[in-house]
Amino acid sequence: MGYNLEYNSDQVLESSPLPMARKNQVPMQGRILDSVVSSLPAEQKGTQDQRLYNEVLDAILDRRLSPGIKLKEDELADIFSVSRTVVRRALLRLSHDHIVDIQPNRGATIIRPDAHKAREILRARRLIEGAVVQEATVAATPESLDALRRCVEDERDQVRRQHKGTGLRLSGDFHIRLASLAQNDTLMGYLKELVPQTSLIIAIYQTPHHTQCSHQEHFDIIDVMATGVTRQARAVMDKHLQNIEDKLDLSGKRSPGDLYAAFAHVKAVEN
Amino acid sequence: MGYNLEYNSDQVLESSPLPMARKNQVPMQGRILDSVVSSLPAEQKGTQDQRLYNEVLDAILDRRLSPGIKLKEDELADIFSVSRTVVRRALLRLSHDHIVDIQPNRGATIIRPDAHKAREILRARRLIEGAVVQEATVAATPESLDALRRCVEDERDQVRRQHKGTGLRLSGDFHIRLASLAQNDTLMGYLKELVPQTSLIIAIYQTPHHTQCSHQEHFDIIDVMATGVTRQARAVMDKHLQNIEDKLDLSGKRSPGDLYAAFAHVKAVEN
């Protein structure tokens, strides 16, 4: 955390009664919820590396950058007119969030999750979001659910006139906002990492007939939460995430461009 | 990740059959499993900021540094004879792992989790380690369990002639090693954050009669895993974590050294 815990409490969770949250422990995240961030008092425009973090992530999710691409410090510094210092901070953050991979003396490349990893991440999300949606259902008020519903509407409308990558990001926002209702910063922090990773995976493994994170399903989840039946809320969320996974082509040797995957048969002999 | 996934597979999990884990996505962690790290081919001594990360974390867990203390960049740079550049990186990592809190233009301080946060972290651990121990039970072999058992024995013996902080760290190692059996890097990554945080919490909230993470309970967990009954393994782990929480004094206004907590009655009037 670090910077953006504040708006979690002040902006997203205006109904949050927790005054003791103070400024104690803070995450160090970045991306996601930027729509929320941008609606801040304006003074807090975020540090430079934050901007870089967002820009790079956006580029990845918009598929302007694909996995495997090398992110050279000099070039990024030149493009964004900053020094390498801030580039390196941004890259370090991205690497911590498992978006890029930093090898010592080798530089940073965009991570290319293999099918196994993709499944692993989806499994982690089912575990965490299952618990989160349960807690959120308990803590939710009619008002907060309405607010959540409006968010999904906004996203749906925006997606209709924008392109894919943006849609990917917006549908991820829903999951983060939902998590914020649960008032569990720890789990939400993990979700903030998992959601962009999932978006990256979707960008890589999406099939032709893939229509991202269905907004209808998001509405369904909210409706079930409104009933207060935690067990069912968990089930619906689990199904939703399962649907996402099912729409992907994780059949195997995909992840085009991965040298190791491409020549797996050779490498296999060595071992 | 980034650096130290390698030894997770090569050293800890010598029985791991996963060749496809490769060097794809990497964590960015540090501490924990250092005993393993130190037994590396020697060439990989870790980057400098890694060392700083470990040193600071060790100091915290050994209670040579307490929560709330400010970590000045210049002083750390001076002490460890490095430039502020590497100090900053180490601090950035620590902040990402929720060990220190970085405020812009204000510097880094050691995080002081309040009781609410402490419970939240323990709850997260129960959730994640419950799933992890289930997967680990399925994937475990007699050999890997024996290796795990030997680790606990080593730790028990070492604790007998060493002091508290070290014991805290070693008992945390068990949980990480156990998680490595589950072969779920994502969840293990989160656990690698949660374990030091838990140690920090124990250091703060431990009660007089607190004998850390009982080694007997660790042996019990292994024994249940050996039976292969996943459901029971989960139950035992859950109980173990519950025991840890029960031994803490989370009754409320603790967290010594916190100005806000110390004068909460004054502040309360304002609101």
Added chain:
DNA sequence: GCGTAACATATGGGATACAATCTTGAGTAC
């Protein structure tokens, strides 16, 4: 002609210098 080794270039890692910001204390005015 092929393979290996030395060299050159590109790129990342670390250190230092400088700028921006915050904190703290003194001084002054009300």
Added chain:
DNA sequence: GTACTCAAGATTGTATCCCATATGTTACGC
């Protein structure tokens, strides 16, 4: 006497420089 202002010191943020390492190229020897 209190509160406000301003300035000095301290501390963090940013940029640039230099060095270490990796990779690509060329030349030499077999």
